[in-house]
Amino acid sequence: MSHSKAAEIFNKNENKVNWHDKALWFVRHKRDNAVHQVLEWEKLRTLGSGIKAHMLSNLDNYLIQFEENAQKNGIQVHWAADGDEHNRIVHQILKDGNAKKVVKSKSMLTEECHLNPFLEAHDIEIIDTDLGEYIVQLAKEIPSHIVLPAIHKSKEEVDELFQEHLGTKPCGGDPKYLTNAARKHLRKKFIEADAAITGVNFAIAETGGFVVCTNEGNADMGAHLAPIHIACMGVEKLIPKQEHLGVYLRLLARSATGQPITTYSSHFKRKREGTQMHIVIVDNGRSEQLSRPDFRASLHCIRCGACMNTCPIYRRSGGHSYNATIPGPIGSILSPGIDLKKHSSLPFASTLCGSCSDVCPVKIDIHTQLYKWRQIITKETPQPKLKKASMKIMGDVFANPKKFERIGKIARWSLRNLPKSVINSKPNIWGRSRDLPKGEKESFDDWYIKKNKDEQ
Amino acid sequence: MNSREKILEKIKTNKPSLLELPKIDKDIFVDVNENQLSKFKKMIEAVGGNLLTLNSIDEIIPKLIELFPLAKNNYSHIIEASGFSTIDISEIKKPQELDDLDVLVLEGEIGIAENGAVWISEVNLIIRVLPIITTHLVLVLKESQIVATQHHAFEKIESSDFDYGIFISGPSKTADIEQSLVIGAQGALSLTILLI
Numbered sequence: 001m002s003h004s005k006a007a008e009i010f011n012k013n014e015n016k017v018n019w020h021d022k023a024l025w026f027v028r029h030k031r032d033n034a035v036h037q038v039l040e041w042e043k044l045r046t047l048g049s050g051i052k053a054h055m056l057s058n059l060d061n062y063l064i065q066f067e068e069n070a071q072k073n074g075i076q077v078h079w080a081a082d083g084d085e086h087n088r089i090v091h092q093i094l095k096d097g098n099a100k101k102v103v104k105s106k107s108m109l110t111e112e113c114h115l116n117p118f119l120e121a122h123d124i125e126i127i128d129t130d131l132g133e134y135i136v137q138l139a140k141e142i143p144s145h146i147v148l149p150a151i152h153k154s155k156e157e158v159d160e161l162f163q164e165h166l167g168t169k170p171c172g173g174d175p176k177y178l179t180n181a182a183r184k185h186l187r188k189k190f191i192e193a194d195a196a197i198t199g200v201n202f203a204i205a206e207t208g209g210f211v212v213c214t215n216e217g218n219a220d221m222g223a224h225l226a227p228i229h230i231a232c233m234g235v236e237k238l239i240p241k242q243e244h245l246g247v248y249l250r251l252l253a254r255s256a257t258g259q260p261i262t263t264y265s266s267h268f269k270r271k272r273e274g275t276q277m278h279i280v281i282v283d284n285g286r287s288e289q290l291s292r293p294d295f296r297a298s299l300h301c302i303r304c305g306a307c308m309n310t311c312p313i314y315r316r317s318g319g320h321s322y323n324a325t326i327p328g329p330i331g332s333i334l335s336p337g338i339d340l341k342k343h344s345s346l347p348f349a350s351t352l353c354g355s356c357s358d359v360c361p362v363k364i365d366i367h368t369q370l371y372k373w374r375q376i377i378t379k380e381t382p383q384p385k386l387k388k389a390s391m392k393i394m395g396d397v398f399a400n401p402k403k404f405e406r407i408g409k410i411a412r413w414s415l416r417n418l419p420k421s422v423i424n425s426k427p428n429i430w431g432r433s434r435d436l437p438k439g440e441k442e443s444f445d446d447w448y449i450k451k452n453k454d455e456q
Numbered sequence: 457m458n459s460r461e462k463i464l465e466k467i468k469t470n471k472p473s474l475l476e477l478p479k480i481d482k483d484i485f486v487d488v489n490e491n492q493l494s495k496f497k498k499m500i501e502a503v504g505g506n507l508l509t510l511n512s513i514d515e516i517i518p519k520l521i522e523l524f525p526l527a528k529n530n531y532s533h534i535i536e537a538s539g540f541s542t543i544d545i546s547e548i549k550k551p552q553e554l555d556d557l558d559v560l561v562l563e564g565e566i567g568i569a570e571n572g573a574v575w576i577s578e579v580n581l582i583i584r585v586l587p588i589i590t591t592h593l594v595l596v597l598k599e600s601q602i603v604a605t606q607h608h609a610f611e612k613i614e615s616s617d618f619d620y621g622i623f624i625s626g627p628s629k630t631a632d633i634e635q636s637l638v639i640g641a642q643g644a645l646s647l648t649i650l651l652i
Contacts, residue, residue, distance in 0.1 A: 270619035
């Protein structure tokens with residue numbers, strides 16, 4: 001299904017769309033407030049972008065350095081070329097450790113690799129412990145936002161879900177009651193877990209350590225209790241030195257939720273005594289994206305979600321309409337690199353207003369990349385007949401001033417004289433929920449010529 | 457060729473030519489006229505924590521009793537406040553046994569004015585899960601340990617080699633249900649900073 005079709009479904013519930021739109025715009029405001037309190041924010045962004053660009057230009061060496069240091073620290077390092085291999089590696093570690101119950105903190109990478117269904121098919125219980133992810137897991141859905149996974153769900157829906165799965169009492173969607181119920185339930189899961197899986201926010205080549213950021217404390221609860229800790233990371237999570245964390249920890253939470261930093265920023269370097277620590281380094285198309293000069297910078301992404309919160313299309317179409325692990329503007333430039341055909345409608349899910357690029361903490365030129373993907377997609381994938389034909393006609397009209405003038409005159413006359421039922425007839429998609437302006441008698445050209453004459 | 461070699465080879469072929477690594481000039485991020493101590497206090501409040509200023513280390517225990525009159529299972533890793541402990545941490549065999557811990561008192565090593573985060577490394581943590589699994593967390597911090605930004609904190613950490621360390625800024629929280637902020641997600645329900 002194309003993005004626009006899926007968005008249409010999301011837009012059937014107008015109240016919900018309006019709420020979604022406003023809730024995310026409020027997060028964007030919180031981001032602005034937080035950012036304005038930082039002296040030289042723009043220089044910080046430039047550093048964030050520059051360090052990542054440097055890292056990518058030397059990524060192979062940094063990966064080798066990271067592996068060497070991590071191994072020195074007693075961490076076992078694994079390499080996965082794709083999602084399947086990642087899943088098999090994780091499963092093998094769990095199998096070897098006789099682990100049947102697994103708790104997992106937020107990791108978009110494991111979503112991308114579809115780890116949960118893979119492990120479940122092998123009879124392993126895997127519980128998502130971030131509250132938002134826990135909600136979508138119970139609902140058998142996928143996250144609709146990378147930082148706010150359950151932003152598409154109303155509190156009443158969560159209430160019903162918890163009644164069904166956790167046996168809670170009806171509470172009218174009281175967030176405090178529901179959060180506490182999840183806390184109690186998850187506490188038991190943490191205590192019983194045989195293994196913990198976490199994502200990696202930043203991996204440091206210089207030290208072989210890695211950092212995991214959460215607000216809930218769920219990554220720490222998992223990793224510090226279970227005897228096995230598996231951390232899964234994409235190759236682009238690397239940064240050269242520990243001091244560079246200063247830049248990214250300052251950028252991440254402010255851009256994501258408007259907090260000055262996440263509640264917990266955990267620095268893992270060596271395992272606890274008597275336990276295992278594993279890192280799985282995953283490529284899954286990233287090295288391919290690295291080969292594309294126009295799209296390489298998309299690998300700077302630190303997964304803050306700011307581009308989603310600000311995007312007028314994302315806010316009004318919802319994350320699920322993108323039909324991709326990473327939705328929104330950043331997802332729309334990452335996904336076509338993985339499967340051009342499947343995700344061919346995504347770069348068109350944008351007004352190209354550029355707001356995403358403005359808020360991006362690592363200065364990815366998202367809207368420029370969206371435009372560039374459009375050029376490729378139009379050439380390489382079949383386009384709808386109506387769109388192709390109308391583009392051809394428009395190209396012809398815009399290239400011919402006389403024709404443009406004549407058609408303009410007819411169009412303006414029509415807008416003045418034809419009934420609405422004709423103007424807003426079926427082929428006019430714009431007219432489905434909006435009216436076109438009334439046609440002026442004068443064109444801009446006429447007005448301009450007249451104005452110049454009057455002034456002389 | 458195994459996956460490791462394949463991935464590294466592909467990256468080597470596909471990466472752009474070497475770009476320069478930018479240098480961080482941390483001083484440009486600091487307003488010299490700003491009082492970092494009052495900023496730290498403001499930020500602790502903003503992130504949902506409580507901050508109390510004590511005159512001396514002797515005031516810790518009376519303050520803890522005042523704050524947590526009903527707490528039963530307590531542990532203080534601050535020697536001067538060890539009288540507050542009701543459990544013997546050396547008897548803990550598995551971290552899971554800490555599930556019913558009410559109050560934990562630890563020493564913070566660095567406080568950051570710009571975000572209210574406090575650094576604790578494994579030396580002062582004893583068991584990694586402690587500050588997360590406890591119901592209430594109390595961090596004792598000296599005023600002299602407050603730095604302006606995250607960059608300054610990493611400068612201080614640079615020379616130390618830690619197995620594990622954590623920045624904690626406020627109590628655990630979530631806003632995953634309709635964006636309503638709820639204090640107390642999976643970690644500690646409250647955070648108190650005792651500033652000396």
